[in-house]
Amino acid sequence: MVHTLGAVALAVLTLTGCGALQPGTAVSVGEERITTSRLDEVSSDFCRAIEPQLEGQAESVQNSFLRSYVAGTLALRSVADQVAAEYGVEADDEAYLQSVSDLRKGVEGVPAEIRDSVIEVESAAAYVEATQSAVGEAVLGGGGDDEEQAAAGREEFDVWISENGVEFDPSLNTEIKDGAFSISDQAVSFAVSERAKAGMEEQPNAVAARELTNAQRCGR
DSSP: OOOOGGGSOOOSOOOOOOSOOOTTEEEEETTEEEEHHHHHHHHHHHHHHHHHHHHHTTOEEEHHHHHHHHHHHHHHHHHHHHHHHHHTOOOOOHHHHHHHHHHHHHTTTSOGGGHHHHHHHHTHHHHHHHHHHHHHHHHTTTOSOHHHHHHHHHHHHHHHHHHHOEEEOGGGOEEEETTEEEEGGGTEEEEOSTTSOSEESSOOOHHHHHTSOGGGEEEO
16 A cells, blocks of 8 residues: 655754756756656656545545655755765664665555655655664764764754755745745745654645646546
8 A cells, every 4th residue: 555645754953055956957966866757757656656545535636735745855865865975874774674674565556667666765764863873873973862872963964054055946836934844835844843743744735736627636
């Protein structure tokens, strides 16, 4: 079974833009780029995976919302990848590995060619959290409890982002406001400040989505 959008929480971070994007770039994350073609591919795959569930519930999601959501998810994964590389750590705690194993079993009914995209999106929150804990453990020299290690990891992520920057293409309508990264045209916020609970605060506007053409929405 594939979860719908609200099931994947985004991590606790503060994202900051940093200048003009290269052509064909959807998101700039430090020195790495998430290309528009990559974003389109993952967004399309994820739509295919959740569409049967959406249609079964007579629901739909705007493609613009879906792309912005996936862009944020891929950006967070990229931050985690780069911070982990700097500290020489991996997201290898037992809880994370078990969650990925469970997810792989849960998507066995999804077409094989799109499973990797689904897993990449759906496992993002757990991956970021596991990476933050691993980084925090390294920062504290193996000391501290789980909460202290996670807090230290989040702080290192914040420092990395402030120094390297994360910038979204304007077409994604994603902005930084009041300590949160939000999809401005959908009035949906993703909490990213240290004091905010990770995850989506609201759901995409299904009523508005049903008024769009099939090419502009995912689901019925």
